[in-house]
Amino acid sequence: MMTPSDGPLLVVDDLHTVFHTPRGEVRAVDGVSFQVAAGETLGLVGESGSGKSVLGRTVMGLIATGPATTVSGQVLLDGRDVHALKPGQRRQLWGPEIGMVFQDPMTSLNPVKRVGTHLTETLRRHLHCSRKEATERAVDLLNQVGIPEPVRRLTQYPHELSGGMRQRVVIATALACDPRLLIADEPTTALDVTVQKQILDLLASLVSERTMAMILISHDLGAVAGRTDRVQVMYAGRTVEAGPTRTVFDSPDHPYTDALLASIPQLSDQPHTVLRTIEGNPPDMTRPPRGCRFGPRCGRADDTCTDLMPALVAVPDGPARQVACHHPLLSIESLEPNAPLTEAGHGR
């Protein structure tokens, strides 16, 4: 397949993942599009259940489609449609093309296999190298992810390592075959705060060293803030806001992004400050609201919001900013495309 070398590595276009459950259809991913270029990091943020992880797995093609699950839309990796490939061909992508880091390092390593086996098996399968070469490369990989005494670690079992070390091993296995795209699905959620920072820094440095593309999925805005180039905020399976990380977090356009940022507790807060939360719960995905998915929890919602699903449109609030809202929080109010804010819907 021919692709321009400077084009984006991954193009996701109008992706839908629908689970057909006995209670009805669940549109876990509902029309999401984005692009990631080599050397770039995209952050996917949202609450639990917003469809981030399903999106990550759908992009990889890991979701088994069948009568209970349908996927539509396109995922183009280097111009190849991942979902159009035969299962066998798709398996060839996993490892050398796309790597994935999972949430919990306690469960994403097989307890009965040695650390070294995890690495060498993948290497030998994809790169067809000898046992000796594979071992050498495994030591090299463990060095790269900052594991001390790599030779000794090879013969250890996962339970002999700490959580942070295990996550490093998971990252090393995901990187074993030099993937061009790394999908990190909440890689730090199960770790201590101090270890979280180390792992995120490690991922960031690996991305720049290898000019890899990375998708960092997280519910932790802090994790995403400093280490991604662009960010995409998800709510109930849809993208509500997208743009360069810095400007999105500095001046959020969508009320949901604003509310998420406001609900991060600050250490500088007075003791006994009531934590700010977003009232209500994410919608029941078998019966999502007709209009804006966030409408029922939004302070700015009006009749338009309950009736009409807002489209993701470019807003002039900065370069490459997009938002799906009838009443975005634009910093330049005069440029707002819709009618001025109705004060009726403001403040609960």
Next chain:
Amino acid sequence: MLAPEPVRRRDGRTSLALAGAAILVAGLGLAGWAFTTDVVVTFVRMVLLAAGILLAITGLGRLFRGLLGRKVDVVFWLGMAWLVLVLGAALCAPLLPLGNHDDSVAGLTEPIFARPDLGSSHPFGTNNYGLDVLSRAVYGARTSILVALLAVLIGTVVGGLVGMVSGFVRGTTDRVVGILSNALLAVPPLILLIALGSVLEPSVRSIAFALSLLTIPSMVRLARANTITVAEREFVLAARALGAGRVRLLRREVLPNVVLPVLSLAVVMISVLVVAEASLSFLGIGIEQPEPTWGNMIAEGQSGVMEKHPFIVVVPGVCLFLTVFSFNLLGEKAQKRWDPRSAKL
């Protein structure tokens, strides 16, 4: 103050060991006397024998605790010693200087129902064909354990594989396997065995096959349940995300995690099947005379023989009891050790 401490402890241990040895000797003495004496009635003899054995075990426990300085599970190790003895004897039976076990023509020249006499050429006596009871017990162990091991092997391999595949693939395969294994479980085992016994010829191979049918459904269930929990774990997904195919996932990710619980059930199954084989042979639909198994040896005690010559039944009965008991101890230990819930894998 520091120096005398180890000495005192050592003294404590020495006296514990001495007391243990004394209790052991007393227990063995009591058991031995109860076994040989004619002074008291049989019931009292049996009670005294049991008391003597218990006493000996207690003494042995103290002796080892005194000698080694830590608690030793004496019953477990005695069981293991018995298993080693029986398996060793069964394995080397043709090499051992044993009497005639199945040639009833040669038995014509031997005394029949000779009483057990440890000094004579028939330490455990002879049966009504003049065949040596000790030799028959050893060869009986050979058949009984061979049949049980074969059946467990077939059951574990077939049941384990079927269960793993059905738990991993799910869907229609799983449903069909579920129906079949439930159907097999619904048939009363003894009736199934009698039915099979009347159809198949009574050879080691066919008895093993029939008995393996008993183990397959529970093996399928165990392997399937364990596979389902393992397959949901993230490391299977992670291996898939690294490009591993189904066969590889089953072989490298699922199998090593399922094999331990399955093996520990297999050990327990051995003892169940030793009993099942003995029941079949006792009923006359298992291995047939004159080839000995513990089951058909016990059956020789029928119609009044046991009342006159108790050793005919006691020898194979004790062998059966101790073997089943020991395999159960081993199985219990294995399950405790390998149970995924307690091992926190």
